[in-house]
Amino acid sequence: MLNVKDLHASVDGTAILKGLNLSVRAGEVHAIMGPNGSGKSTLSKIIAGNPQYSVDKGAVEYEGSTGTIDLLSLEPEERAREGVFLAFQYPVEVPGVQTALFLRAAYNAVCRHHGVEEMDPIDFDVFLHEKMKMLDMDDKFIDRAVNVDFSGGEKKRNEILQMAVLNPRLAILDETDSGLDIDSMKIVSAGVNKLRNRRNAMVVITHYQRLLNYIKPDIVHIFCQGRIVKSGGPELALEVEERGYDWLMK
Amino acid sequence: MSETSPEKNKGLPENALSGDYKYGFESSVEVDALPKGLDEETVARLSAKKGEPEFMLLWRLNAFHHWQNMGEPHWANFEYPPIDYQDIRYYSAPKKRGGAQSLEEVDPEVVKTFERLGIPLSEQKRLSGVAVDAVFDSVSVGTTHQKELEKMGIIFCPISEAFHKCPEIVRKYLGSVVPFNDNFFAALNSAVFTDGSFCYIPPGVRCPVELSTYFRINAKETGQFERTLIIADKGAYVSYLEGCTAPMRDENQLHAAVVELVALEDAEIKYSTVQNWYAGDKDGKGGIYNFVTKRGKCAGARSKISWTQVEAGSAITWKYPSCVLLGDHSVGEFYSVALTNNKMQADTGTKMIHIGRNTTSTIVSKGISSDGSNNNYRGLVKIMATAENARNFSQCDSMLIGNDCQANTFPSIEVRNNSATLEHEATTSRISAEQVFYLQSRGLDKEEAISLLINGFCREVFKTLPLEFSVEAVRLLEMKLEGSVG
Numbered sequence: 188m189l190n191v192k193d194l195h196a197s198v199d200g201t202a203i204l205k206g207l208n209l210s211v212r213a214g215e216v217h218a219i220m221g222p223n224g225s226g227k228s229t230l231s232k233i234i235a236g237n238p239q240y241s242v243d244k245g246a247v248e249y250e251g252s253t254g255t256i257d258l259l260s261l262e263p264e265e266r267a268r269e270g271v272f273l274a275f276q277y278p279v280e281v282p283g284v285q286t287a288l289f290l291r292a293a294y295n296a297v298c299r300h301h302g303v304e305e306m307d308p309i310d311f312d313v314f315l316h317e318k319m320k321m322l323d324m325d326d327k328f329i330d331r332a333v334n335v336d337f338s339g340g341e342k343k344r345n346e347i348l349q350m351a352v353l354n355p356r357l358a359i360l361d362e363t364d365s366g367l368d369i370d371s372m373k374i375v376s377a378g379v380n381k382l383r384n385r386r387n388a389m390v391v392i393t394h395y396q397r398l399l400n401y402i403k404p405d406i407v408h409i410f411c412q413g414r415i416v417k418s419g420g421p422e423l424a425l426e427v428e429e430r431g432y433d434w435l436m437k
Numbered sequence: 438m439s440e441t442s443p444e445k446n447k448g449l450p451e452n453a454l455s456g457d458y459k460y461g462f463e464s465s466v467e468v469d470a471l472p473k474g475l476d477e478e479t480v481a482r483l484s485a486k487k488g489e490p491e492f493m494l495l496w497r498l499n500a501f502h503h504w505q506n507m508g509e510p511h512w513a514n515f516e517y518p519p520i521d522y523q524d525i526r527y528y529s530a531p532k533k534r535g536g537a538q539s540l541e542e543v544d545p546e547v548v549k550t551f552e553r554l555g556i557p558l559s560e561q562k563r564l565s566g567v568a569v570d571a572v573f574d575s576v577s578v579g580t581t582h583q584k585e586l587e588k589m590g591i592i593f594c595p596i597s598e599a600f601h602k603c604p605e606i607v608r609k610y611l612g613s614v615v616p617f618n619d620n621f622f623a624a625l626n627s628a629v630f631t632d633g634s635f636c637y638i639p640p641g642v643r644c645p646v647e648l649s650t651y652f653r654i655n656a657k658e659t660g661q662f663e664r665t666l667i668i669a670d671k672g673a674y675v676s677y678l679e680g681c682t683a684p685m686r687d688e689n690q691l692h693a694a695v696v697e698l699v700a701l702e703d704a705e706i707k708y709s710t711v712q713n714w715y716a717g718d719k720d721g722k723g724g725i726y727n728f729v730t731k732r733g734k735c736a737g738a739r740s741k742i743s744w745t746q747v748e749a750g751s752a753i754t755w756k757y758p759s760c761v762l763l764g765d766h767s768v769g770e771f772y773s774v775a776l777t778n779n780k781m782q783a784d785t786g787t788k789m790i791h792i793g794r795n796t797t798s799t800i801v802s803k804g805i806s807s808d809g810s811n812n813n814y815r816g817l818v819k820i821m822a823t824a825e826n827a828r829n830f831s832q833c834d835s836m837l838i839g840n841d842c843q844a845n846t847f848p849s850i851e852v853r854n855n856s857a858t859l860e861h862e863a864t865t866s867r868i869s870a871e872q873v874f875y876l877q878s879r880g881l882d883k884e885e886a887i888s889l890l891i892n893g894f895c896r897e898v899f900k901t902l903p904l905e906f907s908v909e910a911v912r913l914l915e916m917k918l919e920g921s922v923g
Contacts, residue, residue: 235878236874236877236878237874237878238870238874239870262877262882263874263877263878264877264878264879264880264881264882264883266878267877267878267879267880268880272878273878275875275878278875279869279871279872279874279875280872281872281875281876281889281890281893282866282893282894283890283892283893283894283895283896284889284890284892284893285893288889289876289879289889292881292885292889293876293879293880293881294880296879296880296881296882296885297880300880332893349879353879353880
């Protein structure tokens with residue numbers, strides 16, 4: 188589904204990714220761990236198309252609705268419509284824009300792209316409430332402006348709600364667990380697990396092995412200085428938890 | 438945008454608001470005009486053309502003499518080259534009869550112009566939910582729904598007609614809110630105003646349709662000086678809409694209007710404006726100079742006056758729709774979105790004068806500036822000694838798009854009674870690249886993202902507009918901002 192080949196990328200002239208290779212297939216969940224500054228978030232931003240990051244070399248291939256596409260050639264909104272989703276580490280506040288309105292606008296933008304009929308406000312309300320129930324969210328939530336005055340946990344939950352609404356083929360969760368208390372983490376993880384199926388894939392970026400007890404990865408990668416230095420099964424996350432990263436950095 | 442059928446079009450002229458300026462066309466109409474220049478004789482001839490009662494002539498001359506001794510105010514935060522008041526034509530009317538009783542007497546070109554603007558005037562085609570008074574240059578050319586309204590005792594007609602229909606009401610209220618010597622532009626207007634709308638709602642009547650005036654400047658080198666007077670008698674209610682456009686020209690044109698509102702006991706007036714005068718080109722050439730005095734008096738207890746304005750046009754905007762809260766428990770509101778782009782300059786805001794007890798006012802101002810424009814909010818909240826327990830809430834938010842524009846707020850507060858409660862909030866923001874990216878990453882393109890953000894920013898104001906009007910207001914802002922966000 189996703190094929191990252193020899194990716195080099197920088198922000199403001201500082202090289203962050205230095206020859207990254209990563210291959211993710213449909214139905215898989217990959218976990219990415221690694222010390223601060225190793226390039227985990229940069230990878231997520233490049234896949235989503237954040238214009239502040241520049242790609243210096245390499246390619247990102249993606250299985251879209253019409254076959255393999257060069258993801259880097261698409262605008263951010265085109266990537267989203269093709270099923271790429273990034274759960275932001277720091278979700279952005281959008282004052283004045285009601286959450287329900289925003290979610291419907293996004294949902295319908297994806298419908299238009301695929302030539303599917305758009306959903307009217309009434310049907311969407313029913314649809315949205317099902318998703319909210321799954322994440323144990325309060326009804327008032329969607330009447331508030333997007334992320335404005337949300338607690339850290341609410342913001343993260345809102346990201347997963349967006350993911351549930353948009354039903355992406357490839358979801359990248361960038362430190363979705365940070366800032367969540369244990370109960371919220373269980374709810375969010377349960378939500379994510381419900382969205383998991385054989386046709387989609389997820390990349391979970393985290394600092395803590397704990398999340399991986401709830402969202403079980405197929406493969407764990409360790410990032411170091413812009414590269415993957417080691418990949419393995421779920422036991423690799425446990426080992427890192429115990430031993431730290433030093434032994435991998437030589 | 439596609440043509441709309443009049444049946445569907447309930448709010449004011451949909452077409453009137455959209456645009457990359459698509460109202461810049463000029464109509465070729467035979468006119469009856471006075472030569473350029475202004476002196477006593479001009480004033481006398483104007484008054485004679487209208488067949489006005491003598492008190493009006495005296496009132497106008499009085500205003501003219503005061504005006505001669507007044508200086509143009511220059512305290513607003515904008516600049517413009519000197520205006521030569523002798524180089525302006527003060528009267529231009531389509532030939533045949535102005536203030537027409539029947540539409541057949543109106544130049545078909547004029548009727549066509551309004552149809553092109555989305556405002557059909559003929560009985561068969563007129564808009565259903567809204568009665569329109571159409572003002573073309575100096576005169577009103579047609580008012581729809583007059584007969585039905587008359588059955589309820591509502592008088593809605595050109596002000597020139599009101600002098601004959603109900604001179605005693607006009608005499609009582611004209612100048613009662615904005616005196617003829619109020620300020621330079623109001624004095625000029627008092628001397629030379631040629632038409633405008635008049636509206637009287639009798640006691641206890643709730644006006645069933647939106648009343649509206651549509652102003653069109655067509656003639657070259659002609660100023661438009663209209664005067665609107667709205668009176669809501671005890672317990673009456675009226676919602677009023679105002680729209681305006683003008684042809685695109687390289688020369689600047691002057692628009693100096695006066696609007697007076699009077700609300701008696703328990704009456705309510707809601708006045709909404711979408712101003713889309715030609716704003717000049719991207720280098721600031723041409724456009725309308727809009728110097729307008731708008732003021733409402735809450736004369737009776739528990740009366741309410743609410744101003745909503747979406748200001749998106751004019752090269753220069755100088756406009757402060759205000760409320761004088763005289764009656765106890767009266768309420769004044771001001772909701773404003775002012776958008777400037779290219780080289781536009783706006784100095785706009787409000788005054789809330791609290792005189793009665795337990796009076797309340799609310800001010801919500803949203804300024805959006807982009808390109809090289811200059812956008813200023815200027816407001817005054819004045820609590821007089823008599824205004825026991827007065828309350829005001831003010832919120833002034835500015836949004837900047839790009840790096841060459843300016844936004845300023847000049848809020849003033851004068852309090853002479855300690856029991857007053859005042860709250861003021863102000864913010865300045867930018868549309869950030871992060872916000873746009875966030876929305877894009879959910880599938881919205883850049884234009885949709887910006888539209889959502891602008892809409893969110895202006896939400897509190899838009900929700901006070903009649904529904905169709907608010908949809909169009911959003912579209913108007915989107916069109917104006919297209920290409921402004923990098």
